[in-house]
Amino acid sequence: MQTPRTTPSRLAKRAHYDAETIHPILDDALFCTVSYVLDGQPMAIPTAFARKGDKLYIHGSVGSHFIRTIEQGVPVCISVMLADGLVLAKSAFHHSVNYRSVVIFANAEKVVDEAEEMEALALITDHLIPNRWDDLRPTTPSEMRKTTVLAFSLAESSAKLRSGGPNDDEEDLSLPTWAGVIPLKTVRSTPVPAAYSITIPLPGYLQNS
Amino acid sequence: MQTPRTTPSRLAKRAHYDAETIHPILDDALFCTVSYVLDGQPMAIPTAFARKGDKLYIHGSVGSHFIRTIEQGVPVCISVMLADGLVLAKSAFHHSVNYRSVVIFANAEKVVDEAEEMEALALITDHLIPNRWDDLRPTTPSEMRKTTVLAFSLAESSAKLRSGGPNDDEEDLSLPTWAGVIPLKTVRSTPVPAAYSITIPLPGYLQNS
Numbered sequence: 001m002q003t004p005r006t007t008p009s010r011l012a013k014r015a016h017y018d019a020e021t022i023h024p025i026l027d028d029a030l031f032c033t034v035s036y037v038l039d040g041q042p043m044a045i046p047t048a049f050a051r052k053g054d055k056l057y058i059h060g061s062v063g064s065h066f067i068r069t070i071e072q073g074v075p076v077c078i079s080v081m082l083a084d085g086l087v088l089a090k091s092a093f094h095h096s097v098n099y100r101s102v103v104i105f106a107n108a109e110k111v112v113d114e115a116e117e118m119e120a121l122a123l124i125t126d127h128l129i130p131n132r133w134d135d136l137r138p139t140t141p142s143e144m145r146k147t148t149v150l151a152f153s154l155a156e157s158s159a160k161l162r163s164g165g166p167n168d169d170e171e172d173l174s175l176p177t178w179a180g181v182i183p184l185k186t187v188r189s190t191p192v193p194a195a196y197s198i199t200i201p202l203p204g205y206l207q208n209s
Numbered sequence: 210m211q212t213p214r215t216t217p218s219r220l221a222k223r224a225h226y227d228a229e230t231i232h233p234i235l236d237d238a239l240f241c242t243v244s245y246v247l248d249g250q251p252m253a254i255p256t257a258f259a260r261k262g263d264k265l266y267i268h269g270s271v272g273s274h275f276i277r278t279i280e281q282g283v284p285v286c287i288s289v290m291l292a293d294g295l296v297l298a299k300s301a302f303h304h305s306v307n308y309r310s311v312v313i314f315a316n317a318e319k320v321v322d323e324a325e326e327m328e329a330l331a332l333i334t335d336h337l338i339p340n341r342w343d344d345l346r347p348t349t350p351s352e353m354r355k356t357t358v359l360a361f362s363l364a365e366s367s368a369k370l371r372s373g374g375p376n377d378d379e380e381d382l383s384l385p386t387w388a389g390v391i392p393l394k395t396v397r398s399t400p401v402p403a404a405y406s407i408t409i410p411l412p413g414y415l416q417n418s
Binding site for chain 2: 176
């Protein structure tokens, strides 16, 4: 949704407010950064998350100072950024980055419904490692008591994107400097078993990691 | 430096305050997230940066609302996070992430010395693309006038790290579920030339991108 605080001051043409743009960015990103204010001081914590519909979930220890601060519903800013490429222009000035980013302004709602809490943990697990949850023993009541799940509305969120090649000045185009894009990608390499897991075959859902 | 706000409430044994730990993390990360407070509201912007000694530099347009806010010296929190691996345990509860993160509490100092400003732009460019700066035409006075460079002291910074395999509960060790680590890495793939750069050979410093 476009509101004053989701409208960028620069390059507003790169901003988007539709779920069709915002949701896939959140689904592609593995981690977000949650920023909040403590005694006037900005604080920022990177964490795992998952999205379902127009809600974003994070989780943490009930003992975490971070969780105990933001579960009170103070304003937070959640940001994710996927770097897709480095954009090399003929001039330093026109160097840029191809990226897909989302910023969400919201207030935490503590999830108290046990079924929603369990579902959120499954979503967060499967967001990082698809199909992992169903391969795990059930989470125990004691583990659940140690865990807080927080939900955030995506109502006030926006995406900002850049793609494509460099935008050089006309007079620089004939310079002999190479210009173009270096694509960036996060890759998963061959899983490394724990010492106590060495005899267990790698499950199918991890084969193409 | 360890201060109350750089001491984590959870897993304090993962925290480090020495330059030998903090500097390499900053040098490996391509982007940071700068969080600040505007009218009580947390804001967060991902951006490129570079480190030299115990200073971190960012740059931006003189017209950027973000830059114009933080150049006034308001408190900021700069965070970087490198995700090195997904840690898969026998239980959902003990799943974790191998990461190297840094949090810096600081206030921007606007760089007014022209030589330092130019050097910071070179450092930021070469941080993303090593050896790029010397291949570029000189930055013009007009481009410099459109650009603000901000410096931040690393005096109040801390790192937090996790590495290694899962830490499962003793009673879960014999479960038939695969456990271990999926390594994560950001890779650069083959550079894609701009249409107007197609006849220019890829320079040596981009060959192993």
